[in-house]
Amino acid sequence: MLRLALPLLALLAACGPIPLEEAERRCTEQARLAQQPRGNVAVGVNSKGQTAANFELHVTSDYIMGRDPAEVYKSCVKSRSGQFPSRALQDQPGWRG
Numbered sequence: 001m002l003r004l005a006l007p008l009l010a011l012l013a014a015c016g017p018i019p020l021e022e023a024e025r026r027c028t029e030q031a032r033l034a035q036q037p038r039g040n041v042a043v044g045v046n047s048k049g050q051t052a053a054n055f056e057l058h059v060t061s062d063y064i065m066g067r068d069p070a071e072v073y074k075s076c077v078k079s080r081s082g083q084f085p086s087r088a089l090q091d092q093p094g095w096r097g
Contacts, residue, residue, distance in 0.1 A: 017082040024085055027076035028092050031069040034062035035097065069097065 018026075032038070039057040046052055062072050073089040090097055 018080050020077070020081045020083050020086060023077045023081035023083075024087075024092065027073050027080065027085075028089065028095060030060075030062070030076050031073035031089055031095075033058065033060045034067050034069040034072040037063060 017023075037057060037059040039055070041056075042054040044052050062069075070089045073092075074085060077083070077085045089095055
């Protein structure tokens with residue numbers, strides 16, 4: 001019985017709040033995606049001389065709905081950490097709004 005309980009407890013602990021600093025870091029990225037879509041393009045040649053290409057586009061529902069990135073950030077931090085952000089989105093390192 002204990003063997004079954006330990007993995008279940010570990011799984012439930014993963015669903016709990018994360019530290020505020022970690023939530024702010026993760027949620028800054030979510031706010032970026034609310035501001036504009038992100039994409040990658042890769043082109044190359046494989047060992048047989050054939051060309052290869054890859055294209056990825058990441059669009060969030062926050063962007064489609066036109067949500068304010070600062071509000072996305074604030075609600076994300078609150079839901080992930082259980083606390084309000086320690087500083088506003090525009091004050092986060094690396095944020096260019």
